[in-house]
Each structure stands twice: as C-alpha cells, then as structure tokens.
Amino acid sequence: MKQNRIFRSLSFQPMVGMSLMGLFCVISGVVFPQQAVIDSLQKELELHPAHDSVRLTILNEMVYAYYGINPDKGLETADRAIELATALNIPGKLAASYSNKGVNYWAKGNDSLALDMYLKALSIHAASGNAAGMATMYNNIGLLYFNKSLYDKAIEYHQKAVDKLKLLGDSSRLAIALNNTGVDYQYLADYPKAVDYYLQALSVYNKSGGPQRAGKVEADVYSNLGIVYKNMEEYSSAIAYQEKALTIYEKLNNRQSMAACYGNLGVVFDLQMQHEKAIEYYQKALAVNEVLGNQRRIASDLTNIAIAYTEMKQYEKALPYLQRTLAIYRVADDKNGASITLSKIGEIYLHAPDSILLQQQINPAERYKIAEQYQQEAFQLAKDIGALDRQAEALQNLGNLYEAAGQTKKALVSYKQYQVLRDSILNDEMKVEIAKKVTAFEFEKKEALLVHEHDKQFALAEAEINRQRVIRNAAIAGVAGLAIVFLFSFRLYKKKRDAEEKRKDIEFKMQVTDIEMKALRSQMNPHFIFNALNSIRHYVAQNNIKLAEEYLVRFSLLMRQVFENSNHKKVPLADDLHALELYMQIEAARLDNKFNYQIHIDSIIDTENTMIPPLLLQPFVENSIWHGITPKAAGDGLIKINIARQSEMIRCVIEDNGVGIGTERTPIYEEEKESPSGIGITRARINLLNHEQKANASLYMYPLDNGTKVEINLPFELNF
Structure with a gap:
C-alpha cells in the first residue's frame, strides 16, 4: 500500500455572506480576478462615504473577496462591517458580517474563532427564520468539524445544509454543499459514495448554468475526482483532473485553491517516485500558503516535503519538518494530519542511521520501542476518526517494524489486519x-x-x-374511408386551431421581446450618456483630472450595474437602488449640485431579498431632473424616494419640488406615452408584468403644489 501524503480536498468551499439568500456570495456574469474585484469595490467605497446599508453591502463583498487572497485584510474589513451593521441595526447584514469574518478565520486555519462567528450568525438566522442563512452556517460548521477530523459530525451538518438548500431550490449553493459532503465520505474511504456526491454536485452545477462563483465548485469537483483516482492508484487520471481544476483556479485567481492543487499534483508525482518534481510543487504550494498565513495548509505542505525526503532516505532533512508540523496539528486538533506525521516519524526512527537517532537523544537500542509508540499512536488517532486508510498504513508500518525486530507473531497479526482493511478500502468491486x-x-x-x-x-x-x-x-371499405376522412378533417381542424393558438402565443412572445428590447435600449437615455461624456471631457479640458476620474469611476460603475441588471427580469431592490443612486450622483455633479436626494426604505423590507424589475424607477427620476428641477432658477432641487410595503405590494413613491406638470398632463407625458422609451415603456413593462404574473401592479402620476409625485405599486416578491 502506498504511503499516505496530505492530499488537500478542494471541495471545501465555505458559503459566505452577502445577505442575498442568507450567506452566499454568488454573482452572475464574467469571472473577475479577486484583486480586480477588490479594487473595484474599494473605489465604490471611496465614492460612497455615507454610513448606510449600501456601504455595508460593499464592505461585506470586500470581506468575501479577501478570504482567498488576504484573510488578514478580510478580518480587518469584517470588523468595520460588524461595527456598521450593529450601528444600523440590520440583523441580516450583521449575520453576513459575522459569517464572512468566520470564513476569513477559516482561511487562516483558526477554527475556534471561526466557529464563534458562525454560531453568532446561526443564532441571528434562526431567530429570523432565515432558512438560507441557516443552510450556510450548517455548511460552514461542517467544514470546521472536518478540520477536526470529526467526519461523521461533518456529514451531519453538511447533510443539513443539503436538505435546506434542496427545499429552497438554490442550485449554486446546493452544488457546494453536495461537493463538501463528498469530501467527508472520501476521508472515511467511502469512495463510491464520495464520487456519487461529486457527480451530483457537478450535475446540479451544470443545470444551474454555472454562475460566477459557482465556477469554483466545478473546479473543486474535478480536483476531488482527481483525489479519488489517486487513491485508486490511477495516476494519469488523477493528474488530468487536477490540471483541469488548476486551469479554472488560475482564471479565478484563487490562490488558496491554486496552492492546494499544487500540493495535490505534488502528491501524485511523489507516489510515482518523482520525488524532486513533487518537492517543486510542494514548494510552490508552501510559498502561497505562507503568504496567506494558513497554518494548517503550511503544515500539510511541510509534511509532504518531509515525506518526499523520507522516500529519498534524506532523514536529516525530513525529521525537522515533521516535528514542526506535528506541533501544529496537535494545536489545531487535526488528528488526521497528526496520524500521518506520527506514522512517518516512527518510520524514520525505524530506518534512520544511529547518528540521526543520537542527534535526537535517542538510544539506537531503543529504536524499535520508540518507533512502535509512534505507530501505535498513529493507529489510535486514525481509529478515533474512522480513517480506514490511515489505520491500514499504521498497521502496515507496525508489521514492518515487528518483522525487523524479529517479533514474527505480532508481525503476522498486523499484516493480516492490514490486509483486511486494505481489501475493504480498495478492491476491484469498488x-x-x-x-x-x-x-x-x-x-x-x-x-x-x-x-x-x-x-x-x-x-x-x-x-x-x-x-x-x-x-x-380505405381499400377494404368505403365506410372506413369515410371515417378516416372524418378523422383527418377533425385533425385538420384541431391543427388549425392549435396553429391559431400558437400564433397568438408567438405574437405575445414577440410583444414581450419587443418591450424588453425597448426597455433595454431605454434604460439609459442616450442624451444622458452624451452629457456624461461631455462633462468628463469638460473636466479634462479644465485640467481637473481628479474630478474627471471620480466622475468616470461613477459612470463606469453605473454602466456595469445597468448591464448586469439588464440580464435579469428581476433584481434585488438594493441593487436597483444602488444603480439609481449612482445615476443621481452623476446628474447632480453634472448640474453643479442643483439638487439633493433622499431615499427612505421601511425597516421591514429586506432590500437584498426583495425583487423588482430593473431600472423601473429611473425614467421618473430622470423626468424629475430634466423637466422638473433643471428649469428651476433656484438651486434647491430635492428628489425624495420612499419605498414601503403595503400588504402584498411594494409602494414606490418619487416626489420632486420642480416646476410641476400642472393640473393636466403636459405634452411631455403624452409624448413619452407614444415614444418607444422612458415612461411609455415603463407603462408597457407594468402591463406585461400584470399579464405574466396575474398581478395588480399600477402606475399613477399626480401634480403637487410645487412639483410632481409618481406612485408605482409592484407585487411583493422574495428571492426564496
């Protein structure tokens, strides 16, 4: 049986907290490298100094983005998010902040502090009945039990996450939970069950369309399948799957997962007796993990390097690594890692020259006794956690030891026990x-x-x-022929009727497509884009580079948000208001701050989970700015946006103190009604919403003494 190395399973992807559906940060669209995401979020944060829910959302996104590349920075940012969430008294976002902080602790290998954070988040979610948030915490707590080698307990919590996510119909996070459960079974050497869960995860991922961060799930599955093939000693397949996974991790710039993949490839080369090549991969993994500061993964890399040196009989190099890693595993209560390390130290004490034992202050005459102590402890730890492959390795090493010591009866017993376990772990049937x-x-x-x-x-x-x-x-009887004619006529009539219904359905779908295309084209008025670019050009001409850069950043963020939102029929209210706020900031800057704005949202509304059609409010805000506030001589314009829940409806009110529309509608509104953009398109979108969802959405516009009021009523809809 091949000697065990530390083979890192990459499926262990934590579920993290953005508040959308609890504690998952899965966004659609193009995969951006994490550092680019952080840079973009940092600019958004600088442009949004207000200490509100939008700033809190940005902070939470940054905490998640940091966990894979700089968990220390992630912890620092998490503290800022927790402080703001507490001040704003937003329980859902506070839970997300605690969860994200826990993920960064997990990335550093500090499981005790991670568990504290997860339990705080779980308590908040349980109190509010947030099933999605509870599922996330179940998953992440399962990871911590895995790190402690409590695989049965890890399976229990990961299965809880799977059950919750199936009920929620959350495909992307379900793929993560299934994959993590597969790793639990893999470490129990139940490879068929592990593969079953991996393939379930891959199937769910493929059916979900592969959202951005779920791309990591696909890579995790490939890596874990590579581990299974490694355990079955099919090394070419193992390398192929690891390289397939590594390609995806490199695109994601997920350094932690890249490091794990380097280590896994090193193990396969080591098992093929390519020890120097294996050490090269282990060193690459170690370099990344030392930057990230993950002690458990550092210990894994050092252990693997030591094992390679042991295979090369360079015991003097291997032993210091193993003694260092054993201390790390004992502190982390990682019984799996400790079992491997103890077994390898025992092997060195059995085979090393007397000079090395003397350096360790060990009497060479005591080598068998001391080596046996290490192997027995390795076996007991493996037995405690139910790791069959670790038990088999320790028994094989004990058999070798007893044989070398001339204790043939003990050697025979150990070999027999080893063979039984070996056959149960890996046989032809499996x-x-x-x-x-x-x-x-x-x-x-x-x-x-x-x-x-x-x-x-x-x-x-x-x-x-x-x-x-x-x-x-027809040839047999005319009656039968008449019957056939009648049947044919009936089918012809039915076909004609079906064709008519299909025509109407196609016409309706064409109408839907037409409205959606018009809505997409109208989401940003070309005049607005032209004016925005002119403003940037004006700032540059005045050599006001700082203002031009700030304006350009806001404009690019808005365009990105618009394009992302346009891919979905419904988006979270928070995302839509974020885009609307960017739009108003740009217009206010263009008009020399001729107006201010206020946004008020009822505290009972969960903006991250409440879904509305994208950019439905923007045409009315645009109308308030262009036709209400701009014509005013005074620079005291004010736009107020109020979002409230009334029974099963969301009531959105936009008020301005502009010149108003008079007691009757002005030609502006009549023109918009007929034009293929703006308010007319919004009316069509609301009518379409009512038709598709059998809803009762409505749009009203009222003249005020000073200004205009628009009221939009939409069906209340949650994203779970």
Whole structure:
C-alpha cells in the first residue's frame, strides 16, 4: 500500500455572506480576478462615504473577496462591517458580517474563532427564520468539524445544509454543499459514495448554468475526482483532473485553491517516485500558503516535503519538518494530519542511521520501542476518526517494524489486519462501482441527445405505419374511408386551431421581446450618456483630472450595474437602488449640485431579498431632473424616494419640488406615452408584468403644489 501524503480536498468551499439568500456570495456574469474585484469595490467605497446599508453591502463583498487572497485584510474589513451593521441595526447584514469574518478565520486555519462567528450568525438566522442563512452556517460548521477530523459530525451538518438548500431550490449553493459532503465520505474511504456526491454536485452545477462563483465548485469537483483516482492508484487520471481544476483556479485567481492543487499534483508525482518534481510543487504550494498565513495548509505542505525526503532516505532533512508540523496539528486538533506525521516519524526512527537517532537523544537500542509508540499512536488517532486508510498504513508500518525486530507473531497479526482493511478500502468491486458512476454520468449527457433523435425517428416510422394502415382500410371499405376522412378533417381542424393558438402565443412572445428590447435600449437615455461624456471631457479640458476620474469611476460603475441588471427580469431592490443612486450622483455633479436626494426604505423590507424589475424607477427620476428641477432658477432641487410595503405590494413613491406638470398632463407625458422609451415603456413593462404574473401592479402620476409625485405599486416578491 502506498504511503499516505496530505492530499488537500478542494471541495471545501465555505458559503459566505452577502445577505442575498442568507450567506452566499454568488454573482452572475464574467469571472473577475479577486484583486480586480477588490479594487473595484474599494473605489465604490471611496465614492460612497455615507454610513448606510449600501456601504455595508460593499464592505461585506470586500470581506468575501479577501478570504482567498488576504484573510488578514478580510478580518480587518469584517470588523468595520460588524461595527456598521450593529450601528444600523440590520440583523441580516450583521449575520453576513459575522459569517464572512468566520470564513476569513477559516482561511487562516483558526477554527475556534471561526466557529464563534458562525454560531453568532446561526443564532441571528434562526431567530429570523432565515432558512438560507441557516443552510450556510450548517455548511460552514461542517467544514470546521472536518478540520477536526470529526467526519461523521461533518456529514451531519453538511447533510443539513443539503436538505435546506434542496427545499429552497438554490442550485449554486446546493452544488457546494453536495461537493463538501463528498469530501467527508472520501476521508472515511467511502469512495463510491464520495464520487456519487461529486457527480451530483457537478450535475446540479451544470443545470444551474454555472454562475460566477459557482465556477469554483466545478473546479473543486474535478480536483476531488482527481483525489479519488489517486487513491485508486490511477495516476494519469488523477493528474488530468487536477490540471483541469488548476486551469479554472488560475482564471479565478484563487490562490488558496491554486496552492492546494499544487500540493495535490505534488502528491501524485511523489507516489510515482518523482520525488524532486513533487518537492517543486510542494514548494510552490508552501510559498502561497505562507503568504496567506494558513497554518494548517503550511503544515500539510511541510509534511509532504518531509515525506518526499523520507522516500529519498534524506532523514536529516525530513525529521525537522515533521516535528514542526506535528506541533501544529496537535494545536489545531487535526488528528488526521497528526496520524500521518506520527506514522512517518516512527518510520524514520525505524530506518534512520544511529547518528540521526543520537542527534535526537535517542538510544539506537531503543529504536524499535520508540518507533512502535509512534505507530501505535498513529493507529489510535486514525481509529478515533474512522480513517480506514490511515489505520491500514499504521498497521502496515507496525508489521514492518515487528518483522525487523524479529517479533514474527505480532508481525503476522498486523499484516493480516492490514490486509483486511486494505481489501475493504480498495478492491476491484469498488473500482468497478466508481467507474460505473463516472461512465453513467457521461452516458446520461450523451443519452439526452440520442433520445431526441430516437423520438424523431420513432415518430416518422409511426407516421408511415399509420399511412399504410389508412390506405389498407380505405381499400377494404368505403365506410372506413369515410371515417378516416372524418378523422383527418377533425385533425385538420384541431391543427388549425392549435396553429391559431400558437400564433397568438408567438405574437405575445414577440410583444414581450419587443418591450424588453425597448426597455433595454431605454434604460439609459442616450442624451444622458452624451452629457456624461461631455462633462468628463469638460473636466479634462479644465485640467481637473481628479474630478474627471471620480466622475468616470461613477459612470463606469453605473454602466456595469445597468448591464448586469439588464440580464435579469428581476433584481434585488438594493441593487436597483444602488444603480439609481449612482445615476443621481452623476446628474447632480453634472448640474453643479442643483439638487439633493433622499431615499427612505421601511425597516421591514429586506432590500437584498426583495425583487423588482430593473431600472423601473429611473425614467421618473430622470423626468424629475430634466423637466422638473433643471428649469428651476433656484438651486434647491430635492428628489425624495420612499419605498414601503403595503400588504402584498411594494409602494414606490418619487416626489420632486420642480416646476410641476400642472393640473393636466403636459405634452411631455403624452409624448413619452407614444415614444418607444422612458415612461411609455415603463407603462408597457407594468402591463406585461400584470399579464405574466396575474398581478395588480399600477402606475399613477399626480401634480403637487410645487412639483410632481409618481406612485408605482409592484407585487411583493422574495428571492426564496
């Protein structure tokens, strides 16, 4: 049996807190490297000095982005988020802040502090009945039990997460939880069950369309399948899967996962007796983990380097590494890592020259006794955590030790126990079962294509049989012919009726598409874009580079938000208001701060989970600025936006103190009603919403003594 190395399973992806559906930060669109995301968020933070929920959301996003590349900075940012969330008294976002801080502690290998944070977040979610948040905490707590080698306990919590996420229909996070459960079973050497969970995760991921951060889940599954193939000693497949995973991690710039992948590749090369090449990969992993400060992963890399030196019989290099890592594993209560390290130290004491033992102040005559103590402790730790492969390795080492010491009876007992475990872990039946699972998964994808072609051919054959039957029956009897004619006429009538219904359906879908395209084109008035670019050019011409840069950053953030929102029929209210606020900031700067704005949201509204059509309010704010406030001589313009919940509706009110529309509608509104943009398109979108959802959304506009009031009522809709 090959000697065990520390083989890092990459599936352990924490679920982290952005408040959307609890504690997951999964966003759609193009995958940006994490540092680029942090840079963008930092600029947004600088442009949003107000200590409000928008700033809190940005801080929480930054905390998540840091965990994979700079967890120390993530912890610092998390403290700022917790302080702000406490001051604003927003429980959901406070839970997200605690959870994100826990993830950064987890990334550093500080499980005790991570658990404290997760339990605080879980308490908040349980009190508010947030099932999505509870699922996230179950998953993350499962990770901590895994780190302590309590695999049965880890399975219990990961399964709780799986059950919750299935009920919520949350595909992207379900893929993560399934994948994590697979790793639990893998460390119990239940490879068929592990593969089953991995393939479930990959299937869910593929069906969900592969959102951005779930791209890491795909890579995690590939890496974990590589680990399974490594354990089955199929090294070429193991390398292929690890390299496939590494390609994705490099695109994501997830350095922690890249380091784990380097280590995993090193293990495979080490098992193929390519020790120097293995050490190169271990050193690459170690360099990354030392920057990240993750003590557990540093210990893993050092252990693997020591094992490679041991295989090369360079015991004097290996022993200091192992003694250092054993101390780390004992502090972290990592029994799996400690078992491997103890077993390897015992092996060195058995085979090392007397000079090395003397350096360790060990009497060479005591080598067998001391080596046995290390192997026995390694076996007991492996037995405590149920790690069959670790138990088998310790038993094999004990057999070798007893044989070298001339204790043949003990050696025989150990070898027999080893063989029983070895056969239970890895046998031909298990290999066949795993191969069947992987083959079945690939077959199902191909079968879906074949079924379509088969159905088509079957339909053609059936049609030909029916035609022959009609001809035969017509020749037999005229009555049968008349019946066929009648049947044909009826089918013709039905086909005509179905065609008419299909035509109406197509016309409706074309109308929907037309409205959606018009809405997309109108989401940002071309005049606004032209004016914004002119303002930037004006600042540059005045050599006001700082103001031009700030204006350009806001403008680019707004464009990005608009394009992201335009991909969805519904977006979180917080995202839509963020885009609207950016728009008003840009217009206020362009008009020399001729107006201010106020946004008030009822405290009972969860802006992260309340969904509305994107940029539905923007045309009315635009109208207030251009046709209400701009014509005023005074520079005291004010736009007030109020969001309230009334029963099963969300009431959005926009008021301005502009010149007003008079007691009757002005030509502006009549023109907008007929034009393919602006307010007319908004009316069409609301009508379409009512038709599709059988809703009762409405739009009203009122003249005020000084200004205009717009009221939009939308159906209340949550994202879970």
